[in-house]
């Protein structure tokens with residue numbers, strides 16, 4: 296094991312970097328003292344506008360409102376493609392690496408332009424127009440990026456649904472935002488296995504009468520059903536379409552996309568992002584955090600189904616005319632050397648992944664890493680959950696050979712782009728800390744009453760002023776947006792995370808303080824999994840909590856009270872786990888199920904989750920006060936019947 300220590304900025308990194316520490320401090324200062332001047336300058340530098348904005352920013356957190364660059368007109372697809380063509384038409388935009396190591400592709404900016412225009416024209420021909428919602432349910436193939444950019448080009452609002460979600464989850468999301476077209480593939484391919492995307496789509500659409508068009512990419516050629524009045528082949532239609540399609544001028548505040556994410560209550564929320572501010576902050580963070588220089592090969596391993604894929608595979612990098620690598624497969628296929636082989640094959644300079652992947656690969660031993668070269672690597676990044684310092688040091692020493700600084704980036708689906716992060720040439724690193732706020736971001740720690748805490752301290756993490764890429768609303772339910780993010784601490788945006796700030800002003804995110812789980816970097820509400828479980832006939836009541844998991848960060852532990860006439864059995868356990876997979880997707884499948892004759896409830900009937908979390912974590916010596924329970928004896932029973940691991 297490596298010693299856990301601080302890592303000052305190295306000279307080689309400092310010399311190349313866009314921003315050093317003095318510049319960071321000066322720019323940060325300006326960004327919060329004169330935000331409109333700062334962001335106005337950045338918006339001119341990073342983006343091309345058809346028409347200038349009238350006002351840089353305006354916000355009222357009590358109403359959950361924020362607008363950036365109002366009145367300004369631009370188009371995201373134009374910014375990510377067309378404006379690069381004059382000088383970079385033949386430069387690489389996307390390197391695609393297939394699930395199968397023998398398959399790859401290079402797409403230039405000119406080719407990207409043609410593909411996106413053709414698909415945009417197909418959508419238009421099917422009647423899709425500005426403001427309409429289009430669902431994208433795709434594997435990690437270039438067509439997923441074309442689909443997003445084609446929507447952006449004509450002003451349609453995309454809603455990407457992760458390909459691992461079930462037909463049920465897909466249906467809920469299509470209905471919630473009334474998507475009328477779906478772009479999918481016959482099958483996906485991950486780790487050598489086929490994912491039945493079209494079959495899932497057909498199942499979901501049985502309950503979505505408003506969907507008039509399904510565009511199907513032929514990825515595997517697998518057997519699928521066909522609905523002549525609704526389904527069209529991507530290749531047939533785009534081959535026949537024109538490769539020219541004007542980019543629709545959009546207001547900076549017109550919606551760009553909806554992305555569903557889980558909260559502590561109810562169904563997933565459709566987080567709404569708009570055009571100008573979102574694109575600006577994704578592009579700017581991409582350039583500065585990964586110290587991106589022209590020609591660098593940049594690889595973010597996320598799936599486009601998550602916000603990281605939106606901001607850091609597609610929009611941020613392409614807006615900067617970068618080379619973005621898109622990977623169809625998984626880090627362990629054909630074996631645990633895959634990531635490092637891909638890095639050597641494509642001479643990757645920047646590698647951005649999740650702590651759960653780092654821990655999983657670390658557990659396989661150093662040999663898979665050290666047998667590869669990796670000398671092209673310059674910068675490493677992590678995102679999605681707190682990284683434990685041991686994994687950080689392993690990533691730093693073994694993967695990066697102490698040459699590459701690690702950017703631990705804290706942000707959320709709702710923040711749209713990175714908020715707290717080091718910058719390679721500016722920030723001395725402390726393993727496990729996301730370090731300091733990005734330009735324009737004003738984090739604060741508050742106590743339970745909402746009082747701002749000063750100095751080195753610990754509390755709940757809020758953001759006190761608007762930032763360009765922030766959530767604008769929850770689709771179709773602005774009240775829920777206010778309720779979720781702005782009502783806990785009036786006047787501030789509440790992140791749902793707890794954090795510590797040290798004597799150097801560095802932030803250390805400690806994790807969610809609400810009923811949201813983070814399993815392998817995937818966000819899930821305990822309430823969502825409980826709702827799925829109680830749909831099963833054998834279940835009377837369910838309570839789901841997280842517990843510490845070595846690789847996944849958190850695992851899922853479900854307490855289930857069976858119906859009175861149901862006999863618990865290992866078979867039923869298995870059935871329930873499969874049931875959750877069917878209802879939500881494999882990422883929500885409980886690791887453990889414990890049968891519970893009763894759950895610990897207060898006299899008013901509220902489940903005391905604190906106790907359930909302790910038991911699931913095997914911390915039965917520190918259960919705390921149980922005297923307010925209606926029936927304290929249920930606790931002994933729960934302890935005696937803990938799930939075996």
Ligand code: WT7
Nearest residue numbers: 678679680681703704705706707708804807818
């Ligand atoms: C939650 C947001 C943002 C892209 C991926 C996740 C946790 C995210 C970090 C980090 C500690 C982190 C937080 C946050 N999180 N990055 N660097 N250190 N925690 O997006 O699914 O919206 O989840 O992920 O708990 O609230 P998301």
